[in-house]
Amino acid sequence: MGFDIYGLKPKENLKRPAMLDEDVTKMSEFRQEMYFETKEKWYDANPGVYFHNNCWYWRPLWAYVCHVCDHILTPEEQNSGCYNDGLEIEQERVDLMVVELEIQILMDNHIRHEEEYNKRLEDMPLEECNICGGTGHRDDAYHVGECNSCKGSGKRKQFDTKYPFSAQNVENFVKFLSQSGGIQIF
Numbered sequence: 001m002g003f004d005i006y007g008l009k010p011k012e013n014l015k016r017p018a019m020l021d022e023d024v025t026k027m028s029e030f031r032q033e034m035y036f037e038t039k040e041k042w043y044d045a046n047p048g049v050y051f052h053n054n055c056w057y058w059r060p061l062w063a064y065v066c067h068v069c070d071h072i073l074t075p076e077e078q079n080s081g082c083y084n085d086g087l088e089i090e091q092e093r094v095d096l097m098v099v100e101l102e103i104q105i106l107m108d109n110h111i112r113h114e115e116e117y118n119k120r121l122e123d124m125p126l127e128e129c130n131i132c133g134g135t136g137h138r139d140d141a142y143h144v145g146e147c148n149s150c151k152g153s154g155k156r157k158q159f160d161t162k163y164p165f166s167a168q169n170v171e172n173f174v175k176f177l178s179q180s181g182g183i184q185i186f
Helices: 027-047 055-069 075-080 089-104 107-123 167-178
Strands: 001-009 048-055 087-090 137-139 145-146 184-186
Touching: 001 055, 048 055, 048 087, 048 167, 055 075, 055 167, 075 087, 075 184, 087 107, 089 107, 089 167, 107 167
Parallel strands: none
Antiparallel strands: 001 048, 001 184, 087 184, 137 145
């Protein structure tokens, strides 16, 4: 599962190639390769059109954005941004978000946040493995022997450690926001 964020009125730095309006399922393999390469280059040239994160990266990014922009986003919007329900935020407020987030970037606060976030994840104590019940061994319909989840230790990292935070991801998102003309989150 991932989150797809679309610009509502993105700045177009490079005109959309006509090829991208064709049905990719009816193309030859060679033409499909050209299509996807063209699409990627068009997205790179027009960063306000589309932004994607898988759920693991999106949730920490969105939490950071909500923290920085808590005076811009309503509690309902902050919550809705964690779902694929089509939340729209108009350009005027996205522009305010960009200002706040750019200040954080200029002050390297997003880098400090990444360091603190990673330290917090590292310091989380291990928890009992819920797959083997902390025994380190399995004997079920799926696996027999050493538990493949905890590698036989009976302990494993907490689930929250699967959600990484990246300062570069913040910068990429702000670049997208700054040229998006408003956003919609799916």
